[in-house]
Amino acid sequence: MNKNFKKLAVIIPAYNEQDNIAMVVNDILSIKYPGFQLLPIVVNDCSQDNTAAIVENLDCILLDLPVNLGIGGAVQTGYKYAYEHNFDYAIQVDGDGQHPAGEISKLLLEAEQTQANIIIGSRFITNNGFQSTAMRRFGIVFLKSWIKLFSGITIYDNTSGFRLIDNEVLEVVQANYPDEYPEPESILLFSNKGFQIKEIPVLMKARQGGESSITSFNQLYYMIKVSLAIFYTYLRTKK
Amino acid sequence: MEQYYSYRIQLISIIVSLAFLFYISRLIIKGKLREEYAIFWVISTILLIIFSFWRRGLDIIAHLVGVYLAPNLVFTSAIFAILIYLLHLSIVVSQLHDKNKIMSQELALLKEKIMKIESIENKDSTNNQ
Numbered sequence: 348m349n350k351n352f353k354k355l356a357v358i359i360p361a362y363n364e365q366d367n368i369a370m371v372v373n374d375i376l377s378i379k380y381p382g383f384q385l386l387p388i389v390v391n392d393c394s395q396d397n398t399a400a401i402v403e404n405l406d407c408i409l410l411d412l413p414v415n416l417g418i419g420g421a422v423q424t425g426y427k428y429a430y431e432h433n434f435d436y437a438i439q440v441d442g443d444g445q446h447p448a449g450e451i452s453k454l455l456l457e458a459e460q461t462q463a464n465i466i467i468g469s470r471f472i473t474n475n476g477f478q479s480t481a482m483r484r485f486g487i488v489f490l491k492s493w494i495k496l497f498s499g500i501t502i503y504d505n506t507s508g509f510r511l512i513d514n515e516v517l518e519v520v521q522a523n524y525p526d527e528y529p530e531p532e533s534i535l536l537f538s539n540k541g542f543q544i545k546e547i548p549v550l551m552k553a554r555q556g557g558e559s560s561i562t563s564f565n566q567l568y569y570m571i572k573v574s575l576a577i578f579y580t581y582l583r584t585k586k
Numbered sequence: 587m588e589q590y591y592s593y594r595i596q597l598i599s600i601i602v603s604l605a606f607l608f609y610i611s612r613l614i615i616k617g618k619l620r621e622e623y624a625i626f627w628v629i630s631t632i633l634l635i636i637f638s639f640w641r642r643g644l645d646i647i648a649h650l651v652g653v654y655l656a657p658n659l660v661f662t663s664a665i666f667a668i669l670i671y672l673l674h675l676s677i678v679v680s681q682l683h684d685k686n687k688i689m690s691q692e693l694a695l696l697k698e699k700i701m702k703i704e705s706i707e708n709k710d711s712t713n714n715q
Contacts, residue, residue, distance in 0.1 A: 413692035414685040527622065568625075575628065576621045579614045 352384040353435040355455065358425030360418050361442030362392040365401055371440065372405045374448035380455055388428055389442070392421040398442075418508070419529035423520065430514075430521040438511040445477070446509040450549040454511040457547050464516050464542035467502060468509035468549035476550035486570055490531050493574055497581040498538035502546055505531045509549060516542055525576065528569060532576040539584035599638035607631045623678075626671055 357375050361368050368389065375387045387407035391399045393415040402409045410424050422439055429437040438454060440446045446468065454466045470478060471487070478484065483506075490505050508530055512520065519540055525532050537544055610627045613619035619627075637643055648656040 414688050571625055571629075572621055575625060579611070579621060579624075582611070583615045583617070 351382070353382060354433070355380075355383050355385050356425065356429035356432075356434040356437040357385055357387045357451070358422055358429065358437055358439050359387060359389045359442045360392060360421040360425070360439070361389055361394060361398050361402070362415070362418075362421070363394045363396045363398060364442040365394070365396040365398050367444045368398055368442050369401055369405060371442055371444050371448070372402070372407050375440065375451070376406060378448050378451060380452050383455065385451075386434075388425045390421040390425045392416055392418070417526045419524055419526040422508075422529065423524040423526075426517055426521040426524065430517050433514075434517065435514055436511055437517055439508050441508055445551050445553070447550065447552060450509070450551075451511075453547060453549060454509075457545060458511055458513065461545055462543075463545040464513050465537055465544045466511040467504065467507055467544065467546045468511075468551075469502075469504035469507055469546045470549070470551050471503040472546065472548035475548065477553045482566065486566065489570070490573065490577075493577055494531060494534055497577060498535055500534075500538055500544060502534055502544065504546065505534055507551075509551070525580075528573055528576075531573050532580045535577050535580040536584055539581065596638055596641060600635065603631055603634040603638055607635065626674075630667065 359368070359371060359375075364371075372387050372389065375385060378385060387405075388410060389398075389402045389405075389407055390410045391402060391412060393412050399409065399411050408428065410428060412421060412424065416424070425439075426437060436455070436458065438451060440448070440451070450468060454468055457463070457466045470476060471484075479487075487504065487506055491501060491503060494505055495501050506528075510530075516537065519536070520533070523536070534544065607628070610619065610624060610631060614621060614624050644656040644660065648654075648659040651659065653659040653662075
């Protein structure tokens, strides 16, 4: 392996994504970014469909969880793999095709230029592409103020899972990452650890299939749980 | 007329509920209680605190739902909430049990696979010598 290459782990949590997963992985494999080596890592979160069987035949790493851990637990498995194998960066790309592979290079470029620890791909800076429903946007605006209250930083698209992290952050999250709905509360973890967070506009698509981890039925539960988690993550990790 | 409870019990319940909320917070901060299970405790403690400050609230709500004695409303709803939460915990424990079983089985199968691979490797290395 060439030592001059930096290694990027593309972590793809997948739960019942048999219709999209091959396309997502192949899109990632088709990307070339100078100076970087991209390795797709699919974490199959105990899918009941053929996700695992499909991924086995693709040119990527498959981490096959024997029990369902939830999105955060699945992503963390990928982080652990990337950490053990000394990756320079890790990026989370959802298995449903919401995060176009073409946008990965934008995040990488930003990380290389600004040296920020975390780059979040955001739908809401320029408001292009898929924008989610009104209810969700309201929730996200509320979380934006809630996160700002405790961390002092403004993240517009705080539920975006499309994030690039460097190896310093990788060391933290591989040991400590929330299981359920990890995105908003991990921002508090990052800011309390003193990491630099940058948010840049990306174009997202509506999910190509599969189900969101947040159904309308438990949106209220989601808001209460996440608000509480943000508050307690703030208390737990502040110095 | 409605002052059939004294201020002493109000003070005691305020102190107890605040102490309870503080203890729950400490458990969450130390990572001993996960947020999803803490939600129930935090919300019920907040309700306790609200009603220990707002004493007339109990009477008003009891009147609204047609319960003649406010304490009966407290007992009924508390027992109901506890039953539901117990059922929820039983479900959680059952799920944990299943997941634990699956993981142990998976580990046993993996161990067997690794031992097989290791024994093949050992044979190869002795054959080469």
